Amino acid sequence: xxxLHPVKRRYTSKYSIVIAITLSLLLCTPxxxxxxxxxxxxxxxxxxxxxxxxxxxxxxxxxxxxxxxxEVTGTxxxxxxxxxxxxxxTAKYGKGEFSKIVSKNGGNENAxxxxxxxxxxxxxxxxxxxxxxxxxxxxxxxxxxxxxxFLLERNVVKEERRLRTEDDPVSSxxxxxxxxxxxxxxxxxxxxxxxxxxxxxxxxxxYEHYKxxxxxxxxxxxxxxxxxxxxxxxxxxxxxxxxxxxxTPPGVNIAEPEQxxxxxxxxxxxxxxxxxIYGYHAPNYxxxxxxxxxxxxxxxxxxxxxxxxxxxxxxxxxxxSAGGGYxxxxxxxxxxxxxxxxxPGRTTEEAESALNEEIAKxxxxxxxxxxxxxxxxxxxxxxxxxxxxxxxxAMLIGKLETTGAGAGYLxxxxxxxxxxxxEDIKMAAQRYFSEDNRTVGVLVPLPNK
Amino acid sequence: xxxxxxxxxxxxxxxxxxxxxxASTCLASPKxxxxxxxxxxxxxxxxxxxxxxxxxxxxxAIKAGAIYDPPEKGGVANLTxxxxxxxxKKRTSKQIAEEMDFIGGRLSTSGGDxxxxxxxxxxxxxxxxxxxxxxxxLLNPSFPEEEVNRKKKETIASIISDKDEPGIVASKAFYxxxxxxxxxxxxxxxxxxxxxxxxxxxxxSFFQRYYKPNNTIMAVVGDLELKExxxxxxxxxxxxxxxxxxxxxxxxxxxxxxxxSLLIDRNITQANIVLGHTGISRDNPDFYAVSVxxxxxxxxxxxxxxxKEIREDKGLAYSVYSSFDVNKYPGAFAVGVQTKNKSARIxxxxxxxxxxxxxxxxxxxxxxxxxxxxxxxxxxxxLDTSAKIAxxxxxxxxHNLGLDYFxxxxxKISGVTEDDIIRVAKKYIDPENYVLVAVxxxxxxxxxxxxxxxQ
Numbered sequence: 001x002x003x004l005h006p007v008k009r010r011y012t013s014k015y016s017i018v019i020a021i022t023l024s025l026l027l028c029t030p031x032x033x034x035x036x037x038x039x040x041x042x043x044x045x046x047x048x049x050x051x052x053x054x055x056x057x058x059x060x061x062x063x064x065x066x067x068x069x070x071e072v073t074g075t076x077x078x079x080x081x082x083x084x085x086x087x088x089x090t091a092k093y094g095k096g097e098f099s100k101i102v103s104k105n106g107g108n109e110n111a112x113x114x115x116x117x118x119x120x121x122x123x124x125x126x127x128x129x130x131x132x133x134x135x136x137x138x139x140x141x142x143x144x145x146x147x148x149x150f151l152l153e154r155n156v157v158k159e160e161r162r163l164r165t166e167d168d169p170v171s172s173x174x175x176x177x178x179x180x181x182x183x184x185x186x187x188x189x190x191x192x193x194x195x196x197x198x199x200x201x202x203x204x205x206x207y208e209h210y211k212x213x214x215x216x217x218x219x220x221x222x223x224x225x226x227x228x229x230x231x232x233x234x235x236x237x238x239x240x241x242x243x244x245x246x247x248t249p250p251g252v253n254i255a256e257p258e259q260x261x262x263x264x265x266x267x268x269x270x271x272x273x274x275x276x277i278y279g280y281h282a283p284n285y286x287x288x289x290x291x292x293x294x295x296x297x298x299x300x301x302x303x304x305x306x307x308x309x310x311x312x313x314x315x316x317x318x319x320x321s322a323g324g325g326y327x328x329x330x331x332x333x334x335x336x337x338x339x340x341x342x343x344p345g346r347t348t349e350e351a352e353s354a355l356n357e358e359i360a361k362x363x364x365x366x367x368x369x370x371x372x373x374x375x376x377x378x379x380x381x382x383x384x385x386x387x388x389x390x391x392x393x394a395m396l397i398g399k400l401e402t403t404g405a406g407a408g409y410l411x412x413x414x415x416x417x418x419x420x421x422x423e424d425i426k427m428a429a430q431r432y433f434s435e436d437n438r439t440v441g442v443l444v445p446l447p448n449k
Numbered sequence: 450x451x452x453x454x455x456x457x458x459x460x461x462x463x464x465x466x467x468x469x470x471x472a473s474t475c476l477a478s479p480k481x482x483x484x485x486x487x488x489x490x491x492x493x494x495x496x497x498x499x500x501x502x503x504x505x506x507x508x509x510a511i512k513a514g515a516i517y518d519p520p521e522k523g524g525v526a527n528l529t530x531x532x533x534x535x536x537x538k539k540r541t542s543k544q545i546a547e548e549m550d551f552i553g554g555r556l557s558t559s560g561g562d563x564x565x566x567x568x569x570x571x572x573x574x575x576x577x578x579x580x581x582x583x584x585x586x587l588l589n590p591s592f593p594e595e596e597v598n599r600k601k602k603e604t605i606a607s608i609i610s611d612k613d614e615p616g617i618v619a620s621k622a623f624y625x626x627x628x629x630x631x632x633x634x635x636x637x638x639x640x641x642x643x644x645x646x647x648x649x650x651x652x653x654s655f656f657q658r659y660y661k662p663n664n665t666i667m668a669v670v671g672d673l674e675l676k677e678x679x680x681x682x683x684x685x686x687x688x689x690x691x692x693x694x695x696x697x698x699x700x701x702x703x704x705x706x707x708x709x710s711l712l713i714d715r716n717i718t719q720a721n722i723v724l725g726h727t728g729i730s731r732d733n734p735d736f737y738a739v740s741v742x743x744x745x746x747x748x749x750x751x752x753x754x755x756x757k758e759i760r761e762d763k764g765l766a767y768s769v770y771s772s773f774d775v776n777k778y779p780g781a782f783a784v785g786v787q788t789k790n791k792s793a794r795i796x797x798x799x800x801x802x803x804x805x806x807x808x809x810x811x812x813x814x815x816x817x818x819x820x821x822x823x824x825x826x827x828x829x830x831x832l833d834t835s836a837k838i839a840x841x842x843x844x845x846x847x848h849n850l851g852l853d854y855f856x857x858x859x860x861k862i863s864g865v866t867e868d869d870i871i872r873v874a875k876k877y878i879d880p881e882n883y884v885l886v887a888v889x890x891x892x893x894x895x896x897x898x899x900x901x902x903x904q
Contacts, residue, residue: 052501054499054501054502055829055832055833055834056829057829057830057833087751095761096751096752096757096761099750099751099752100752100819103749103750103752103819103822103823103827104818104819104822104823104826105822105826106822106823106825106826106827106828106829106830107826107827107830108827108830123830123833124830125826125828125829125830126829151764152761152762152763152764153764154764155764155765156760156764156766156767157767158789159719159764159765159766159767159787159788159789160767162718162719162787162789163719163767163768163787166717166718166719167615167717167718167719168613168614169613170613270715270716271613272609272610272612272613273606273609273610273613302550303546303549303550304534304542304545304546304549304550305543305546305547305549305550305551306550310543310546313603314542314543314599317599317602320603320606320607320610341610343602343603343606344605344606344609370551373551374547374550374551377551377552377553378550378553379553380553381552381553381554381571381572382553384502384503384504384572385502385504385555385570385572387502388501388502388504388834388835388836389833389834390833391833448715448716
């Protein structure tokens, strides 16, 4: 019921300021990844389990390898709209029944769509797991597409787009950053879809998408929490085993050509404060450099002693918030981004020159031993603390499995991070943070009419 | 990960509403047995040992919330809280950040209506460093003039930035109109002008008045034994001296007695609507019946009545919810929705018709049964991480709910009857006298402003 935005940003609620947390906090999972087990059903369904008995809860998740990566202009947003339709009923469980059954069993549920995946989850007291097995196996194949329901849900998604993007200056800026950074790769389009595509999508488009991608051989079931693996695998087989294997969905083989020169755009609208964002094309998990970039993103923006906070927010008081971040766990290479939201009275030129100075420093001077050690300690502590939540462990495993990195990535993660040297960071920064490889977006506020 | 976490919180209306509903079940009750110790200096310590991971979470609540802000100085309580880690007698702001970050710990400070909070998460091996820093910022903050000015400027910039969030604009206007003359009507962070008025002296005297161990609750959850935890906390907090906290008069909350519509014009595509009035305090015995009633009305995510009518059956909105604040004094009852400007009027009509319906018709047996089943059955999910347990301990202690709340809550929820629902709906929901705020492109929304004439 939501889509995930590629770039993290600052959210404000009534009473609190959320400090941006970088990728490493996402990699908060088991050092005991050897306990992650894998099973395969004959129909191609992959099952990944991690028993964790510290709390009597369990999360059950189904991840489909389909997202905006699989979309083309004209039908962008189709994966996310299909995710919404998955709550609209089957012959066995009519409209609204799914959510009702989950909640009256004390469960929480939701779904999310990203560039690379669409995922569904429930969290329950551990004795309720069979409810998930029944409901998820049913909607994997038996979804109804009642025409009126499709039209209603399309309107709901358009409201979601208005809420999250149209009326939010920074979200709109980020949307433009991706459109400008990627000329041909599908990461150029927003997960929620362009408004005009939402208007044009049909029930038949969705049905076709469902048939093509919602097959057991394109899905991974992830279970983390208080259960017994052997027993659960048998039960999964009972519920999912009869679903016929489908044709292997086509892969996406689109390589974004190398960027040859800075791209720059301005986005003008009514807003209070200017905002600057940079996106540098950066590798995904397949390239070893990503470990150095991961450590670097911590040095730049994890904690109040990080470089961008100290330099641009605290010392120079140019920005209200500033940071840098990076998501290597992606099917295809994405962006390493930097951002600064300006304070009243400060200019985007000041923000750009402060960001440029920080980036130049990283490329020129090696980070200190203490800074390097600090970033590694942060990553390791987060890795351990993240194991406190069954939900986030499942999220992480789902992401790794669906993007191709695999849950085995966790096995060596901390070792690889520990191996990163100051020289590796400098080299990686020199390799990727070139002016020619970046796109700069500037939010220019217009006065309220 | 933070944006994703936030998204998830945003889209589970049942969870992101301000109401916090704790539930329990006999079937799957986790064996969490909190211990409560009052230290010699009067600080209340709550403890739960969790031994699966080598880490410790600590939450601290100081009864020094924004409700105690002096007049014309809105924002003092919040600034005091967020300046705690910006310099102490022996450490600069940067040294605190550097030491905490080096051990990969997380330390955060924040303001709130009823109390201010500090939280700490560290690996067990670093517990001493963590406690050294935590006690230093609570006992010895120095509030350097330079840091005070910096945080004032930052707070004002953040208030300005919030004007770009129509939901926040609507919420602020709603609270201001509902809580005239009561501190709940003022934003915790203050307003541009009131923050500008605050001096270092205001902060220092606020700190000296309220930051006392006997005015503080601390919850420790993690890989420690009770004895170990008490001895550690005593070591680091014994020098914090007890002293009488002068009581502070809070004006009573007055009820909304008229219909009042406030229209705020913005060049946006959706109307951001908040409709409601004053609600109940946490110590109101009707809290349990109100929890069940609100769940049915608009607390139940996609399955609530409001969601079913407005989202599922009409496609008018992505999110619609109702909530009762859970506070020391009566908070707000609010219904919130965002819909394209042109649908504003119909969405408001739907909301009002649901408010009338829940007062007039009994809820169905299934609705009542399902609501109680969710509220009691989802209990383990409220306590599935150390940080959640620590937050829960603070909550039960602050509201004097007792350590047997685990057992009491499901009993009280299970005892709610159909008659209770209609009684509390009639008593606490008023479809005639309410505040309506709409931040929208008004020429498209076509609503009417003013009192008693909005339809």
